[in-house]
Amino acid sequence: MTIEKKSDTPDIRSLGREDLSRWMSGLGCPDYRTGQVLHWLYGLRVTDWDQMSNLPLTLRRSLSESFTIHVPQLVRVQGSRDTTCKFLWRLADHSMVESVLIPANPALYGDSSDRKTLCVSTQVGCAYGCRFCASGLDGWKRNLSVDEIVGQIIAVENWHAEQTGTPGPVINNLVFMGMGEPLANYKNLLPALRILNASWGMNIGARKITISTSGLAPMIMKLADEPEQFRLAISLHGATDAVRDRIMPVNRRYPLQQLTDACLYFQKRRGKMITLEYILIEGINDSMDQVPHLARLAGKLKAKVNLIPYNTVDGLDWKRPAVEVQEKFAAGLREQGVTATLRREKGHDIDAACGQLRLRTEKETPSSAL
Ligand code: SAH
Ligand code: SF4
Secondary structure, three states, X not given: OOOOOOXXXXXXXXXXXXXXXXXXXXXXXXXXXXXXXXXHHHHOOOOOHHHOOOOOHHHXXXXXXXXXXXXXXXXXXXXXXXXXXXXXXXXXXXXXXXXXXXXXXXXXXXXXXXXEEXXXXXXXXXXXXXXXXOOOOOOEEEXXXXXXXXXXXXXXXXXXXXXXXXXXXXXXXXXXXXXXXXXXXXXXXXXXXXXXXXXXXXXXXXXXXXEEEOOOHHHHHHHHOOOOOOEEEEEOOOOOHHHHHHHOOHHHHXXXXXXXXXXXXXXXXXXXXXXXXXXXXXXXXOOOOHHHHHHXXXXXXXXXXXXXXXXXXXXOOOOOOOHHHHHHHHHHHHHOOOOEEEOOOOOHHHOOOOOHHHHHHHHHOOHHHO
């Protein structure tokens, strides 16, 4: 059975357990059949109906007539199996998105284990146009669907299994820090998060799932009201409105006071520590003037700070500061009692800043070939 995405046929992974169960009971199937289908999809990650060998042939036929299982096509992999590895996927409409597989790093989001973190995309392009970011350079194209978000994790798991010959899952941490603004695609993000988190789905603990946002204050509050304990990271990159306004247009809409209030609300509702991401960009936000403001904000939010040396982007003039400047900034924060990590960007050599691989590939390849 070939699996081609037809625009009018939904991908089965856009359905939650209840939707699927309803559809199956409409066919007169007993409920355990739903569990079997889910196990094939997420436990065994098969992408072909013919492999679902314990389902009756008639059910397999009905499933294949009503749903697709779209497999994103791998355009490029950069990096190696044991280090940071970046994937460029082509989706059914030929749009391209990236995912990055990162070895476990206890100091950041993961705990120490041999498992890995996957950085996931949520949109094709980005509408928020942060001045330093490759993802927004060509603007926003569209939201990813639920199955396209979940499909990235499944595709990387299957790639890894193929490479190593071991079928077990390796991803136990997800960070929504790929291309796009996750909270601007809330309607698809949340059902995808639920499939990734569910015991019948990919079974990744909510505490192991971090959603990063450039600061969409009302959506942060919405996320705070959900029952799951997802983690939140804020792309701050400036500790005053003056600096943020200069590099992140979203700050004019939701200035720091509003963003801080939303974070406080998130914390009150969830009781979770927030992470503040702060890219260090030479001459923009790396002056020691920012340190007391950042320390105050981190103190107020009881947040830890991840300092990330800027990754240069083709076509943009921004630079990462010298290592001494980075270390002085980190030390300044620590002196003020802030927990701050300085990330040694593992993927610098492979364009780890999301959006770059796509831009470069689109430039190198005639559009007819994409
Ligand atoms: N839109 C969301 C999530 C995607 S961006 C957000 O902004 O949080 C993921 C992270 O990568 C953000 O913290 C972003 O600011 C950072 N980033 C973007 N371009 C970068 C670059 N060139 N070097 C280092 N980090 C970068
Ligand atoms: Fe979009 Fe995030 Fe990049 Fe800003 S940093 S342009 S919000 S992806």
